[in-house]
Amino acid sequence: MASTVTQPRSTAPARQRGPIRRIVTLLGPAFVAAIAYVDPGNVAANLTAGAEYGYLLVWVLVASNAMAVFIQYTSAKLGLVTGSSLPELLGTRLGKRSRIAYWLQAEVVAAATDIAEVIGGAIALNLLFDIPLVLGGLIVGLVSLALLRVQSSRGQRPFEFVIMALLAIIAIGFLVGLFFTDTQWGEAAEGLVPRFDGAPTVLLAASMLGATVMPHVIYLHSSLSRDRHGSGHAHGRLKELLHATKWDVVLSLIIAGSVNIGMLMLAAGALRGVAGTDSIEGAYLAIEGALGPIIAALFAVGLLASGLASTSVGCYAGASIMSGLIHRRIPLFVRRSITLVPALIVLASGVSPTWALVISQVVLSVGIPFALVPLVRLTSDVQLMGVHVSRVGVKVAAWVIVALIVALNAVLLVLTFTGQV
Numbered sequence: 001m002a003s004t005v006t007q008p009r010s011t012a013p014a015r016q017r018g019p020i021r022r023i024v025t026l027l028g029p030a031f032v033a034a035i036a037y038v039d040p041g042n043v044a045a046n047l048t049a050g051a052e053y054g055y056l057l058v059w060v061l062v063a064s065n066a067m068a069v070f071i072q073y074t075s076a077k078l079g080l081v082t083g084s085s086l087p088e089l090l091g092t093r094l095g096k097r098s099r100i101a102y103w104l105q106a107e108v109v110a111a112a113t114d115i116a117e118v119i120g121g122a123i124a125l126n127l128l129f130d131i132p133l134v135l136g137g138l139i140v141g142l143v144s145l146a147l148l149r150v151q152s153s154r155g156q157r158p159f160e161f162v163i164m165a166l167l168a169i170i171a172i173g174f175l176v177g178l179f180f181t182d183t184q185w186g187e188a189a190e191g192l193v194p195r196f197d198g199a200p201t202v203l204l205a206a207s208m209l210g211a212t213v214m215p216h217v218i219y220l221h222s223s224l225s226r227d228r229h230g231s232g233h234a235h236g237r238l239k240e241l242l243h244a245t246k247w248d249v250v251l252s253l254i255i256a257g258s259v260n261i262g263m264l265m266l267a268a269g270a271l272r273g274v275a276g277t278d279s280i281e282g283a284y285l286a287i288e289g290a291l292g293p294i295i296a297a298l299f300a301v302g303l304l305a306s307g308l309a310s311t312s313v314g315c316y317a318g319a320s321i322m323s324g325l326i327h328r329r330i331p332l333f334v335r336r337s338i339t340l341v342p343a344l345i346v347l348a349s350g351v352s353p354t355w356a357l358v359i360s361q362v363v364l365s366v367g368i369p370f371a372l373v374p375l376v377r378l379t380s381d382v383q384l385m386g387v388h389v390s391r392v393g394v395k396v397a398a399w400v401i402v403a404l405i406v407a408l409n410a411v412l413l414v415l416t417f418t419g420q421v
Helices: 002-026 029-038 040-053 058-082 086-093 096-129 133-154 156-180 185-190 199-212 215-229 235-270 280-291 293-326 332-349 353-379 382-388 392-417
Strands: none
Touching: 002 235, 029 058, 029 156, 029 215, 029 235, 029 293, 040 096, 040 199, 040 235, 040 280, 040 293, 040 353, 058 086, 058 199, 058 215, 058 235, 058 353, 058 382, 058 392, 086 096, 086 215, 086 293, 086 353, 096 133, 096 215, 096 280, 096 293, 096 332, 096 353, 133 156, 133 293, 133 332, 156 215, 156 235, 156 280, 156 293, 185 235, 199 353, 199 392, 215 235, 215 293, 215 353, 235 280, 280 293, 280 353, 293 332, 332 353, 353 382, 353 392
């Protein structure tokens, strides 16, 4: 009798754990991509939005994160099904001049990304150790190069583990303070209703969108999934990989989205109306005054981890874009040096680092359609995707997302050129 009772207890859990364990071993690529969603540009945009407008723009983060889940899964799916990255597929379909032009706009986006990430890391080093901004930016660049060496010498999996560890540090650093903040949950719920309050909030919304749905990781995720899992899979294996990829994307972006919303709510609850909180440095001092030096130090550590991780991922994305579109590869040290220069120039120029971060995110927002439109078109191509082609409902949702992003960018450009922002 004893054996008939205990045997099912030992075998049933094993059957239940099997699929979960298989999924866990396949996680990772989306966590690398998710780093781009919690980069220093997010910090600047979210803190500015919360400190100046309270919970008004919570809806932007929620909507952006929902879009990001959809977009990142679509990019990963493209890589898994076709065995090619988005830049590679574009490179085979565009003429020489078009490829070069497309590559140049993508490189501008990558440069804007790198400016945000290096500046954020430099600010963190300045806050923690009083290191001058230019020297801090150089240190961030060198450390990011070391992280990229992990990927190039030891493969993608160890790189994913390093990035996951940094993501955990980012989450802790940015969310701990929320537990010590008097959050107005009623106002936060009202912030889920889409609305603006003048032209500056449109600029911030575009900045938050560009910091959340980032074009360089739309290009990159198709490479990450293909490089990690390979290509040419049988139908059953491909189905398993796509299922695991859904979990990978959802889990990683739940973490990233929670960090972003938490930052805005922290600023809305603890920094609203406090003088000087329109910059990261001012927000740090306000956090230190309101919540204490330990919480402020954790915030700065989270910002540093964000800068180091995101600039590594950004450089990885730039290499993928160049290889796919113009079929050229340059050594990581050379690429890191080239992309580091604009950020160091901005740091040395005396321009407000936080304002440079916000503007860099606007550049990213303008670059989104150039990555998103071809992604939607390619995944809607039955000859390319076969049985995994996007269904009608998915196509409609994708084009609605494209239309919303393009409309927001158009309004932003009009407001900018008419001097209203």
